Every structure is written in C-alpha cells, then in structure tokens.
Amino acid sequence: MAPRILTFREAINEGIRLEMRRDPTVILMGEDVAGGASLPYVAGKGEEAWGGVLGVTKGLAKEFGRDRVRDTPISESAIIGAAVGAAATGLRPIAELMFVDFFGVCMDQIYNQGGKLRYMFGGKAKVPMVVRTMIGAGFRAAGQHSGSHYSVFTHMPGLKTVVPSTPYDAKGLLIAAIQDDDPVIFFEHKLLYDVKGEVPEEYYVIPLGKADIKRRGKDITIVAIGRMVAMALEAATHLSAAGLEAEVIDPRTLSPLDEDTILESVAKTHHVLVVDEDNPRCSMATDLVALVTTKVFDYLDAPPVMITAPHTPVPFSPVLEDLYIPTPEHIVKGVQEMFEPVTA
C-alpha cells in the first residue's frame, strides 16, 4: 500500500483532532482558530471562517463545537492566562499564540504564571497546557511576525519546548505535548506547513526529550532545529558527494534536551556544527556548543561551528530576508572550513 502522505499542517490538525476525540478535557482557544465566531451565516452552519490564520485548525470547530474550539478576542494575556488557569483546574487547554513574536504582550502569563506556578506552589498543582505558536523567517512578514525565539522559552524553568521538523514528528510530538502534565510551548515553522511527509493514520506518541537521528554519518555531527533540519540534510547530500558523511541530529525537543544522543554522536565524529534559525546570542546554538565543549571537549578535532541568523531583527525586503536565513550553502561552507588543513 502506498504510504499515507500529509502536510505538516494536516499532521498538526490530526494530532489535535485525535487528542480532542480521546480526551474531553482538551480544548483549543486562540485568535481565529475557527474564525467568524457568532456570525450566523458562518458558525450557524457549524463551519469556520478561517480555521486558524493559516488554516491549521480547520474543521475542528465543526467536529467539536465552539464550546471546545474557541475564537478569542485579540487579548494574548487573557488567552495564555486563561489557559494556565484552566489547566490548573482540570482542563488540558491548547492555546494558540499566533506568532511567537506576540509573546511580547503576554510574557507574564507564560513565564511568571504558567512556568512558575507548580514550583511556587511546592509541587501541589500542575499546569497541563500547550501553547502552539508560529516561528520562522521567509514569509516576507518582517520584524514582528518572523522570529524563532524558542531559546527564550527553553531558558525558562518550568516550560518545555518542542520544535518539530517533519509532519510525522509534528503529529506524535503534539500528542505527547497535549498529554504532558507540564506547560509545553510547541513551535511551528510557518514555511513547513506545506511540507509533505509520511504520517500513519493511527495514534502514536513521540516522547518529549528524545532526539532523532535524521541521517547517519561518521565524519561530522550537524545538530539542526526545526526548518534547519531540511537545510542540514540538503547540505549533507552535497558533503557526501565531496566525501564527508554528516550525521544530522534533530533534537525535536529543546527542553528537555536529549543530550546523550548529541554527545554520543560527537564522540564518534569528533566534529560538530549547529544550525539554528534563532538569533545567535544566548541561543540554542550557544547552548549546544557549550554542552559539547564542556562534556566531550577531548573528542573534538576542531572548534565547533555555529550557523545562525545574524544578531538583527528579521528584515522585510526579500533580498535581505534571504540573507538572514541560514542555507545549505552556509552549512557546507562551515563544514568545509572545519576540515581544511590549518595553514599558518
């Protein structure tokens, strides 16, 4: 039988749908997750105007009703805070923060309330919620709709962070995130939504904290996050033609982080390059390089290399935005420089 192919968007939709069918306490709320709320000619027919700004949650209001699939006002603090309060009292809310850049208006509710509540209460409460949010440059959406700020949330104790790179992973990781008893931020790269891949129809869970080796290789370890995984795989093909076999590791979850898979790989390849679409300072790139250099320094044959976005906001002009995003060419060049003989 031919494999079942879904887009990344469809895989996320399916993950939410399966969990909402399985668990009546799962609800979805956010701006236009259905769209057209209260309009009789939209909602009255059990349909939605949008199904999410990019159509990810399409059809969910129709199946589950608008009590469980709630359009919200444009009130990000109330959305996230209501999810925290609902999670602490018996629901498993999935809140959509449309773009990660919008955390600027609701950070308190994410990290002072959601992330710290359990600890501040001495472990006597839990906050089983998911915040789904879009990341990523390349959409010509400029400075306030294009960031990839997962490192900010990975920094914060109490939160878990998930960045899927394939449709298969997106479905299994999202189901795990919804079932998880802690607050999870689930980062969806908007340029991945149309990417297709094999996704089985059945229910499956990919545990948080488990990296995936997307390609085996013996010469260099490339750790890549989110959309950068595809860039790394493309680079690996070029490198292979040049005689270097790259091992591509996708951490999939940044908090918790599967350190062992990364360290074991570096101990084998003696080289590491990290590709991260986030800004470079205090980032996943610096975090991963610190991990490798503090834990397996003696195995390294060359200094680690970081391929990241620059220390700038995301620019608008396509010519500038294209320069902002790491590419396979950047990765290939970074690897080749690592392997060039040292010249005086």
Add this chain to the structure above:
Amino acid sequence: MTEITSEKLLWIYERMRLIREFETRAAKLFAAGQLPGFVHLYAGEEAIATGVCAHLTDRDFITSTHRGHGHCIAKEVDVRSMMAELYGKEPGACKGKGGSMHIADVSKGMLGANGIVGGGGPLACGSALTAKVLGTQQVTVCFFGDGAAEQGTMHEAMNMAAIWKLPVVFVCENNGFAESTPVAYHASVKDIADRATAYNMPGLTVDGTDIFAVYEAAGEAIVRARRGEGPTLIEAKAFRYYGHFEGDPLTYYTDEMRKGFQARDPIARFRKQVLDRALVPEARLNEIDTRAVQAIDDAVAFAESSPLPVPTDLLSDVYVTYAHA
C-alpha cells in the same frame, strides 16, 4: 439589610479575627527579623475577603494578589501551613517555595497569591472556563487591587469574561493607594466600578469595611455567576492599616487619615452591628477573640518548630516529569 444566619456571622467574625491576628503577628515577626523576604498585610480589608468567601465552598475558586493572606484565611487555608510558608519551612503551604507572595492551596480552591499586579485576572478566566466547559457550577472570584485596575490584563480578563459569560466575580479591593500612589491620581474614574459599563456587566461600589454591604453585593453576584449569567464587577472601598509592604514608611498617610481608619475598622463595625441588633451573643464573639489568638500562637509555634527544606527540595517540583538524558 441582608439577613445572615448567626452561624454564618460567627464564621465571618472568626475569619476576620484570624486575619487580623495573623497580620498583626506577621508584622511583629517581620519587625523582629523572624520572617525572610517581605510581607504585604491585609489588616483593614478583612470584611471584603470574608464577606465574599462566605458565599463560596471549597469547590469554588479564588485568585488573589500580593496581599493574599486574608484571601487564604477567608478560603479556609490552614493558618499553620500559611505561617510555616512565611517562615520558608518545609511544611508550609507551598513547601517554603512560594512564600507570602505565592501562598496557595489548590485543594481549597485558592489559586495563589500573586506577585504580579493584575496577574490573577486571566487566571480567573481560566478556572471559570473550566467550570463552564465541564458544567460544574463552580464560581471564581478574582480579587484585585485598585492598582491592578490599571493593568491591561484586567481589561482583557473582564472583557473575555463578559463575552463568554464566564462565572467570575471581579472584586476590586480599593484601599486608596497603589503602593504610595493615590487612586485619585492613578485612576481615570472616581469609582473603578464605573468601568463595568465598558464591559457590559453589572458594576457596583460598596463600603468594603461594612461586612453586610460586601456580603449582600457578593451574594447577588455569585448567584448570578452560578446561574450562567456572567461576571460582575464589585468595587469594595476600604483602607489598609499597614503600608504597601512592611517597612513602608507610610509618609503618604496623615494622622487624620489614620483616625478615620480607626473609625471605620471593619471588625469593630461588625461587633457593633451584630451586638446592637442582638444577632449573636457577645460572649461568643469574645470566645472567638480568644481562639483567634490561640490559633495564631499555635501557628507560630508550629512554624518555628517546623523543619527547613532540605537541599534536594531546590530541584524538585519544577516539572511533573522531565526526561533527563
């Protein structure tokens, strides 16, 4: 005037006296250097928490503020675990990890004092949403101060609660000052309750030192919320005897204001009201006075003799589960 059963009146008096005694003792302990950190005391506002929570059960929820001791006691959180929390001791309500500003007891529906002014409004929408989605009839009361009334979160929360008809009662405890800044300066309106109009919900201002006024207003609002008719904004005007935090030099209070506070003392007013009308015997009130002192003595003794957290407690309770590689 609403009739309140004598049993309920005695419960209210007991809770008010416990709050006053707890806060008076906390102030002394803090001044003596016995309590780490800092505390924000509720004395003067007792009639608000008790008059509201008199209508609630353990299954109902409240969100609170940095000035949360009174809300805890009104929601029947154990004063021993509260005092132990102020001491940072292991048997504290939050195992010594929250302190005064984060005291919580979810088993009592007390969803936490909150160190962020206005932080509780969105949370209250969440617990109310749980009740609405699960159809449980539970009500959430969101206590917030006049200072929090100026936070955007409260605007978002009141609007969301109104459009979704969430079972929330917003109780603005207007003690006249946001830290040291007077409400007449920081608020665009004379009465915060006027803002209810903007959210299309009932709004009323009551004397927050008059237990009967608070009880009556809260009762109607809570019934309304339980019936699924949506939120209400109650502004209860009172005062605080102590500063914003202990150690506040209170240079924004005058002697005249302090005299005015004494004249409006909610506990003295309560005694006069119930005794003038012979609603409860004075002897019962006096017994409660004695018991409140004993309960706080006991709570302090418990806290002082309680063990401190152990080093491994530092790392626990961050997550329910966390995969370590």
